[in-house]
Amino acid sequence: MTYNKIPADTISNEIADLFALAAKSGKEWGSSAHDKAKAALxxxxxxxxxxxxxxxxxxxKKEIGHSEIDHILPKLQSGDQDKSNSNERANRRSTAGYPAFTFFPKNxxxxxxxxxxxxxxxxxRKRRDAPASTTYILEEDYYEWVHPHIQNYSDHIEMVEGFIFHAKxxxxxxxxxxxxxxxxxIGAVERAAAELRIKNAENYAKALAMMLPHLDDYGWPYIIEAVQEHFKDIPSDEIAFTASIFEGGLKRGELTGR
Ligand SMILES: [Zn+2]
Structure with missing residues (x-):
């Protein structure tokens, strides 16, 4: 799988307008006055x-509790301000904050x-020893981070099946x-979650079906092995055969991996 930056046209005029209004309102980020803007985004x-x-x-999932809107440049001042100009990684949780970009959609x-x-x-922000720009910078060089609106994730991070991450x-x-x-x-967390899903499935075919949305992340060898591990009395070639039927269905577009 290749993960690219968020396409520029994701932020429609409607979203830009909603967020411009939100910024003008003077109400803080957490106010329910911004619910419509946040939902559209x-x-x-x-x-x-x-x-x-x-x-x-x-x-x-987009529902509250499953996902959150991240401020790529943090919105509020926080931590020891004597460290807020430091470029050391350990000091970077101390920040002067970027309140001006709280409602900037590309942040x-x-x-x-x-x-x-x-x-x-x-x-x-890469050079915290230099003054922060008053306009939002959409250039790779300004950040020591994979900024999702500017940089392609897969140019910087390689992910192998089973959630193993390497800096490219x-x-x-x-x-x-x-x-x-x-x-x-993350790999250990996700494997435990996958095993729980499999364990709670009524039968091995349902366990395989339940793992289909996660196929890109785990790959068949892991899924088959994990299903076998739980449904020990089912012959392994039967599990592999059922998996191959699912695989055929995916290729013909009868099933969806998502
Ligand atoms: Zn995450």
Whole structure:
């Protein structure tokens, strides 16, 4: 799978207008006055992001509790302000904040709850020792981060089946996302979730079917092995044969992997 940046036309004129009004209102980000703007943005982003979190690429739902709108440049001042000009990774949770971009749609992306919480107030502006621009910069060089509106994820981060992440060619942008969002432990979290889904399935065919939306992430060998592990009395060639029927259905478009 290749993950690209969010297409520029994702932010429609309607969304831009809603957010311009929201910014003008003077009401804080959490106010319910912005619900309509946020809902329109979430609808557009979930589609543009292929239903995935921009940082860990796991499938997310747009409902509250399943996904969150991340401020790529953090909105509020936070932490020790003496460290807010430091370029050291360890000091980057201390930030002067970028309140001017709280309602700037291209400073916003949809993430899973886990990534948003781990990123927190992390400030990924590359040269924090220089004054911040008063206009929003949409150039790769301004960030030490995979900015989802500017950079293609797959140019910086390689993901192998089963959620193993590597920074491509030692990309510092990719490395920051992997480290700050704690992506090295996602694989274990997701495997435990997959095994729970399989365990709770009524039978092995339903377990296989339940894993179809996650096929791109795990691949058949892992899925078949995990299903076999739980439905031990079913011959392994029967499980593999049923998987091949599903695979054929996917290829003919009768089933959907999503
Ligand atoms: Zn995530």
């Amino acid at each position: 979430k609808d557009a982003l979930i589609e543009a992001q292929g239903g995935r979190c921009v940082y860990c690429q796991r499938l997310i 916003l992306a949809l993430t899973c709850k886990r990534c948003n919480q781990r990123k927190g107030t992390f400030d990924a 060619e030692a990309s510092p942008n990719g490395d920051n996302v992997i480290t700050i969002c704690g992506l090295s432990t």
